[in-house]
Amino acid sequence: MTISLQDLSPQAQQEVAATRETVAALHAELPRNDLVVWTAGNVSQRVDTDDGAPELFVIKPSGVSYDELSAASMVVCTLDGEKIDDGTAADLQPSSDTAAHAYVYRHMPNVGGVVHTHSTYATAWAARAEPIPCVLTMMADEFGGDIPVGPFALIGDDSIGHGIVETLRDSRSPAVLMNRHGPFTIGKDARAAVKAAVLCEEVARTVHFARQYGDPQRLEQRDIDALFARYQNVYGQQKGTAS
Numbered sequence: 001m002t003i004s005l006q007d008l009s010p011q012a013q014q015e016v017a018a019t020r021e022t023v024a025a026l027h028a029e030l031p032r033n034d035l036v037v038w039t040a041g042n043v044s045q046r047v048d049t050d051d052g053a054p055e056l057f058v059i060k061p062s063g064v065s066y067d068e069l070s071a072a073s074m075v076v077c078t079l080d081g082e083k084i085d086d087g088t089a090a091d092l093q094p095s096s097d098t099a100a101h102a103y104v105y106r107h108m109p110n111v112g113g114v115v116h117t118h119s120t121y122a123t124a125w126a127a128r129a130e131p132i133p134c135v136l137t138m139m140a141d142e143f144g145g146d147i148p149v150g151p152f153a154l155i156g157d158d159s160i161g162h163g164i165v166e167t168l169r170d171s172r173s174p175a176v177l178m179n180r181h182g183p184f185t186i187g188k189d190a191r192a193a194v195k196a197a198v199l200c201e202e203v204a205r206t207v208h209f210a211r212q213y214g215d216p217q218r219l220e221q222r223d224i225d226a227l228f229a230r231y232q233n234v235y236g237q238q239k240g241t242a243s
């Protein structure tokens with residue numbers, strides 16, 4: 001039976017509304033940071049519902065221009081990737097990557113946000129199926145090592161989700177370059193996943209340029225560990241809130 005938003009508790013409905021606002025606003029960060037062309041990228045966030053409420057997440061509709069996205073047009077789905085009766089038009093389809101995002105939420109309970117882009121430099125590394133080596137302090141800070149490559153997977157079902165989970169489950173990196181596709185990033189929420197997508201593109205670009213003129217060397221593992229620990233635990237205004 002299809003879940004109806006109207007049947008959820010007032011608190012759950014409020015959480016859905018707040019998540020829709022957040023996810024709609026974060027989609028604007030994709031073109032703002034030159035991470036997407038046309039409609040080729042998506043952001044989702046898990047809804048922080050109370051015990052007993054169905055587990056849900058919010059994602060953009062498929063193929064709709066970023067300029068046209070609004071909180072009201074964000075699609076609400078179950079963790080099986082099924083759209084609920086969320087007040088949007090019945091024929092408004094969620095992102096084509098919905099099953100992939102749903103798979104990640106089902107299998108990585110600490111993940112609260114997922115982002116996919118086709119940002120140019122990161123996607124060029126993905127096209128070569130080449131991990132980005134950890135040759136920069138920014139990479140050690142945010143990714144804790146190399147940015148890994150995931151398997152090739154077709155679009156539309158949860159195959160991409162399998163690839164993301166198998167690659168990132170035991171990795172410190174919040175980014176994976178899906179083979180011949182592009183970057184997917186995860187985070188404690190959608191904002192953290194967007195940040196990882198922005199930094200992934202930045203380091204992909206910088207390391208690409210560095211390799212045109214020289215042979216950048218991987219940081220020592222002990223330095224990567226020290227940088228990662230500092231950034232994750234000390235950097236910023238409050239412990240554990242690097243943003």
Ligand SMILES: O=C(CO)[C@@H](O)[C@H](O)COP(=O)(O)O
Nearest residue numbers: 039040041042062063095096
């Ligand atoms: O990778 C692909 C297609 O190559 C998708 O990620 C789309 O580029 C974004 O699709 P929607 O989120 O608009 O369905």
